[in-house]
Amino acid sequence: SGSLVAYSDSQSETERVSLEQNQKEQKKKKVVVLGTGWAGTSFLKDIDVSSYDVQVVSPRNYFAFTPLLPSVTCGTVEARSIVEPVRNIIKKKNGEIQFFEAECLKIDAANNKVLCHSNLDQNLGGNGEFSLEYDYLVIAVGAQVNTFNTPGVRENCHFLKEVEDAQKIRASVIDSFEKAVLPGLSEEERKTCLHFVIVGGGPTGVEFAAELHDFIQEDLVTIYPMVKDLVRVTLIQSGDHILNMFDERISSFAEQKFQRDGIEVCTGCRVLGVSEKSLSVKVKSHGEVYSIPHGLVIWSTGVGTRPLVRDFIEQVGQGDRRALATNEWLRVKGSENVYALGDCATIDQRKIMEDILNIFKAADKDYSGTLTISEFQDVVDDILIRYPQVELYLKSKHLMDVTDLLRDPEGNERESVDIEGFKLALCQVDSQTKSLPATAQVAAQQGTYLSRCFNRRQQCQEHPEGPRRFSGSGQHRFRPFRYKHFGKFAPLGGEQAAAELPGDWVSMGHSTQWLWYSVYASKQVSWRTRVLVVSDWARRFIFGRDSSR
Ligand code: FAD
Ligand code: MG
Ligand code: MG
Ligand code: MG
Ligand code: MG
Numbered sequence: 001s002g003s004l005v006a007y008s009d010s011q012s013e014t015e016r017v018s019l020e021q022n023q024k025e026q027k028k029k030k031v032v033v034l035g036t037g038w039a040g041t042s043f044l045k046d047i048d049v050s051s052y053d054v055q056v057v058s059p060r061n062y063f064a065f066t067p068l069l070p071s072v073t074c075g076t077v078e079a080r081s082i083v084e085p086v087r088n089i090i091k092k093k094n095g096e097i098q099f100f101e102a103e104c105l106k107i108d109a110a111n112n113k114v115l116c117h118s119n120l121d122q123n124l125g126g127n128g129e130f131s132l133e134y135d136y137l138v139i140a141v142g143a144q145v146n147t148f149n150t151p152g153v154r155e156n157c158h159f160l161k162e163v164e165d166a167q168k169i170r171a172s173v174i175d176s177f178e179k180a181v182l183p184g185l186s187e188e189e190r191k192t193c194l195h196f197v198i199v200g201g202g203p204t205g206v207e208f209a210a211e212l213h214d215f216i217q218e219d220l221v222t223i224y225p226m227v228k229d230l231v232r233v234t235l236i237q238s239g240d241h242i243l244n245m246f247d248e249r250i251s252s253f254a255e256q257k258f259q260r261d262g263i264e265v266c267t268g269c270r271v272l273g274v275s276e277k278s279l280s281v282k283v284k285s286h287g288e289v290y291s292i293p294h295g296l297v298i299w300s301t302g303v304g305t306r307p308l309v310r311d312f313i314e315q316v317g318q319g320d321r322r323a324l325a326t327n328e329w330l331r332v333k334g335s336e337n338v339y340a341l342g343d344c345a346t347i348d349q350r351k352i353m354e355d356i357l358n359i360f361k362a363a364d365k366d367y368s369g370t371l372t373i374s375e376f377q378d379v380v381d382d383i384l385i386r387y388p389q390v391e392l393y394l395k396s397k398h399l400m401d402v403t404d405l406l407r408d409p410e411g412n413e414r415e416s417v418d419i420e421g422f423k424l425a426l427c428q429v430d431s432q433t434k435s436l437p438a439t440a441q442v443a444a445q446q447g448t449y450l451s452r453c454f455n456r457r458q459q460c461q462e463h464p465e466g467p468r469r470f471s472g473s474g475q476h477r478f479r480p481f482r483y484k485h486f487g488k489f490a491p492l493g494g495e496q497a498a499a500e501l502p503g504d505w506v507s508m509g510h511s512t513q514w515l516w517y518s519v520y521a522s523k524q525v526s527w528r529t530r531v532l533v534v535s536d537w538a539r540r541f542i543f544g545r546d547s548s549r
Contacts, residue, residue, distance in 0.1 A: 027053070028051060028052055028053040029051075029052055029053065029135040029136060030052075030053045030055070030133060030134050030135045030136070031047070031052045031053065031054045031055070031134065031135065031136045031137075031138065031454070032054075032055050032056075032057065032114055032132050032133075032134035032136075032137050032138070033054065033055070033056045033057070033138045033140065034056075034057050034058070034104045034114070034137070034138065034139050034140060034141050035057075035058050035139070035140035035141040035142060035342070035344075036056060036058035036060065036061075036062070036063050036086045036089075036099075037063065037064070037066075037140060037141075037142045037342065037343075037443065038063075038066070038142075038342060038440040038443035038444045038447070039140035039142070039341040039342030039343075039443035039444065039446055039447045040056070040058065040138070040140035040342070040447065041063045041086070041089050041447065041525070042443070042444040042445075042446075042447030042448050042451075043138060043140065043341070043447035043448070043450050043451045044056060044089060044090050044097060044447075044451075045089060045447075045448075045451070046447075046448055046451035046452065046455070047097075047451045047454060047455065048451075048454070048455040049092050049094060049095030049096065049097060050094050050095055051454075051455065051457075052136075052454065054097045054098070055097070055098045055099075055100065055132055055134075056086070056090065056097060056098065056099045056100065057099075057100050057102050057103075057104050057114070057116050057132070058086065058099075058101065058102075059101065059102065059103040059119075060086075060101070060162075061085060061086050061087065061099065061101045062083040062084060062085050062086055062163075063083065063084045063086060063089060063525060064082060064083050064162070064163050065082040065083070065084075065523075065524065065525065065529065065533075066440055067440060067520060067523075068081075068082045068520065068533065069082070069160060069161075069163070069165075069166045069204075070160065070166075070204065070207040070208045070211050070491075071211060072163065072166035072167065072170065073160065073166045073169040073170050073173070073208060073211060073212070074170060074173070074211045074212060074214070074215035074545060075170055075215070075540075075545040075546045075547070076211065076214075076215075076536065076537070076540050076545060077533055077536040077537070077540075078532070078536055079163050079166060079167055080532065081529060081532035081533045081536050082163070082529065082533065083163060083529075084525045084526050084528070084529050086099055087099060088526065088528075089525065089526075100116065100118070100130075100132075101118065101120065102116040102117055102118040102119075102120075102130070103116065103117050103118075103119075104116050104141070104308055105117050105129070105308065106308070106311065107137065107139070107308065107311070107312045107315070107338075108131075109137075109312070109315055109316065109335055109338060112133055112134055112135065112137075112337070113131050113132065113133050113134070114131060114132050114134065114137065115129060115130075115131045116129065116130055116131065116132065117129050118130070134337075135337060136337050136338070136339065136454075137337065137338045137339070138338075138339045138340075138341070138450065139309070139312070139324065139332070139338065139339065139340040139341070139344060139345070140340070140341050140342045140344065140443070140447070141306055141308060141309060141344050142306070142342055142343045142344055142443075143303035143304060143305065143306065143323075143343040143344060143438060144161070144303065144304055144305070144306050145159045145161050145299065145303065145304065146301060146302050146303055146304030147299065147301075147304075148301065150271060150272070150273060150274065151272075151273040151274070152273050152274040152275050153273075153274050153299055155274075155276075156274045156275060156276055156297060157199070157274055157297045157298065157299035158172065158296065158297065158298045158299065159298075159299055159300070160204060160208060160298060160300050169296075169298065171549050172296055173196070173212065173215070173296065174547060174548070174549045175549065176193050176194060176196070176295045176296055177194070177220055177224050177227070178549075179193050179295075180193040180194050180224070180227045180230065180295075181224060181226060181227055187230070190227055190230050191230045191232070191293075192277070192293040192294065192295055193295040194227060194230050194231045194232065194295055195231075195232045195234065195292075195293060195294050195295050195296075196212055196231075196232070196233045196234070196294075196295060196296050196298075197234045197235075197236065197279060197292065197294045197296070197297045197298070198212075198233070198234070198235045198236065198297075198298045198300065199236045199271050199279075199297060199298065199299050199300065199301055200236075200237065200299065200300035200301035200302070201235055201236075201237030201238075201239065201241070201242030201243065201244070201265070201267070202242075202243070202245065202300065202301070202302065203243065203245075203246075203488070203490055204300045205235060205237075205242075205298070205300040205301075206235070206242055206243055206254060206490060206492070207490065207491050207492075208298055208300065209233055209235045209258070209263055209493075210258075210263075210491060210492050210493030210494075211491075211493065212233055213233055213261050213262075213263055213493050214493045214494060215545055216231055216233070217261075218544060218545070219544045219545045219547055220547060223547060232264065233262075233263045233264065234263070234264040234265075234266060234292070235258070235263060235264065235265045235266070236266045236269050236271060236279075236281060237265065237266065237267045237268075237269070238267075238268070238269065238270050238284070238301075239267065239268070240267050240268055241255065241267060242254055242255060242258075242265060242267065243490055243498075245437075246488070246490060246498070246500055247500050247504075247506050249506050249508070250490060250498040250500060250506060250508065253492075253498055253508050254490065254492055254498065257492050257493075257494070257496065258492075261493065261494070266281070268283065268284045268285055269281050269282065269283055269284065270282045270284060272289065274297055274299075277293055277294070278291045278292055278293045278294060279291070279292045279294055279297060280292075303343060303438055304322070305322050305323065305344075306344065309323070309324055309344045312324065316332060316333065316334035316335050316338075317334050318333065318334060321346075322346075323343070323344055323345050323346040324340040324344055324345045324346070325345075325346060325347075325348040326339070326340050326341075326345050326346070326347055326348065327347070327348060327350070327480075328347055328349065328350065328386075328480030328481055329453065329478060329480055329481065330345070330347070330446060330449070330450050330453075330481055332345075333348060339450055341443065341446035341447060341450060342438075342442070342443035342446060342447070343438040343443060345446075346435050346436070347435070347436065347481065349387075349388070349389065349433045349435075350386070350387065351430045351433070352383075352387045352389065352390065352426055352429050352430055353423070353426065353427060353429075353430055356419075356422065356423055356426060357419070359379065359383065360419050360422050362379060363375050363376055363378065363379040365378075368416075369418060369419075370416040370417065370418050371406075371416055371417050371418075371422055372415065372416045373403050373406060373413070373414075373415075373416070375416075376402075376403060376406060377403060380402045380403070383402070384402070385479055385480065385482070386480060387429070388482060389429055389430060389432040389433045389434070390402065390426075390429055390432075392432040392434065393428065393429045393431075393432040396432060405425045405426065406421075406422075406425055436483050439488075441485070441486065441488075442483055445481075445483060445484065446481060449481045450481075453478050456478070485502055486501075486502065487499055487500055487501035487502055487505075488500050489512075489515075489516050489519070491513065491516055495510055495513045496508070496509055496510055496512070496513055497509075497512040497513040497515070497516045498512060499512050499515060499516070517537065520533070521533060521534055
């Protein structure tokens with residue numbers, strides 16, 4: 001049944017429930033999961049295989065711990081240490097999850113099928129293709145790099161998205177040094193070879209720049225002494241500041257640290273194109289265009305939509321969007337049995353003003369046409385669950401309590417409000433609706449949330465009341481997904497990091513780096529990778545990084 005999110009009317013609901021009971025005796029519901037990244041694996045870890053027949057499709061048979069990818073680019077951590085085989089993750093005691101190493105080419109929602117392609121056997125089905133049927137589909141394919149159609153980027157830049165990308169960067173950095181010391185090069189040519197350019201001043205670009213700087217200063221200059229004064233690292237950022245999604249204190253701390261380190265930061269610059277030997281860059285403020293010779297460019301400017309997802313967005317009639325829109329229960333809008341989570345999806349948060357009349361009616365228990373403070377208080381908890389923007393709004397206005405919303409313009413408490421007064425009190429709230437960032441933290445929490453919903457589906461069909469809700473036509477049995485932010489880090493090199501923690505707490509420096517080490521060690525998916533990562537760090541402290549290709 002599609003009743004995980006019940007926007008359906010109750011009659012077909014009853015039909016479906018009885019239908020399902022018949023079916024359940026015959027066979028378990030088929031769940032197909034696309035992707036084994038943060039969202040996919042966190043869903044798979046907790047899904048109850050005794051109630052579902054689960055199949056997973058992903059072109060890579062491992063999970064990669066992406067936050068440590070920048071460390072792999074310079075050999076601070078080995079690639080093998082940050083990947084965990086999918087088959088280890090899906091191993092279950094009470095059943096089996098099937099994994100297929102293949103890429104999903106197309107989702108056929110009308111027929112509840114996905115078409116997949118495997119590189120491993122070209123004769124499979126005639127052309128390496130096979131299809132899988134599903135009752136529920138979970139799309140967790142993530143996003144892909146975004147070049148913003150800048151010419152030459154695909155051909156001449158490195159990306160930092162996959163494990164292979166990080167390994168290629170590592171080899172290329174070493175190659176640049178080996179090339180720069182070859183005989184017969186002019187000083188200018190050596191300089192060009194050793195000019196490393198990073199495009200994008202977000203967390204990944206900044207962390208990579210810091211890693212690279214450390215690698216060069218701590219390890220490479222001592223073994224390539226003849227070129228040590230020719231190395232340059234440049235970070236190009238189109239906005240006015242690097243790390244502009246962080247607190248201002250952090251972004252200026254980072255800028256100052258980079259300046260001391262000699263990492264050149266060019267803000268307010270747009271890259272127009274990249275060729276094999278140079279980049280053309282436009283300074284936004286005065287429009288002048290420069291050509292900058294480079295030895296290596298890393299392109300790290302945010303993420304875009306995968307073709308598979310773009311195609312599906314069209315299929316479900318969502319028009320021109322960057323990510324699949326879901327409701328707050330992570331079900332794709334315009335489809336009954338497809339869920340999407342992580343970087344390929346975005347939650348379309350319901351507006352409180354769309355439901356304002358229903359909320360008012362539900363709260364006004366005595367049908368008096370006015371709402372008293374105590375009537376309002378009775379529904380406050382439900383409102384806060386259903387519309388997280390209310391809490392953000394209160395915070396932005398420095399209000400302590402939701403009922404403060406109902407005060408009159410002078411700030412005095414009111415006995416009651418009518419519908420017009422109620423609308424007026426809440427009309428600004430929706431402006432605080434925020435979309436969630438494309439992070440591992442969000443993806444992993446969504447995976448865990450969705451598996452919990454799936455596991456509880458059975459139980460909830462037996463007790464369908466659930467908590468009170470105002471919106472939509474049906475009853476919701478599950479609380480909507482609620483993101484819990486645990487803070488974010490920005491490693492800045494030289495054993496320093498910055499962190500922004502909940503409650504507007506900002507911390508920077510060496511102690512924060514230790515916090516970073518402990519958090520990232522604890523976040524490892526298995527004890528095996530935890531031991532590997534920690535011993536890589538120890539090895540690096542003692543012996544430095546490995547500088548062979
Ligand atoms: P992904 O983890 O990208 O997983 C997508 C999965 O789908 C992969 O297994 C992929 O192989 C598979 N797939 C792709 N196409 C198909 C297809 N056609 N069919 C089937 N399967 C497919 N976030 C943080 O919170 N903190 C950090 O410190 C941090 N650092 C980062 C550093 C780097 C270098 C990068 C690149 C990202 C970082 N992120 C960080 C972001 C984080 O990695 C993403 O937000 C997260 O991976 C999103 O999870 P996901 O499951 O949606 O996608
Ligand atoms: Mg995933
Ligand atoms: Mg991943
Ligand atoms: Mg998302
Ligand atoms: Mg009343």
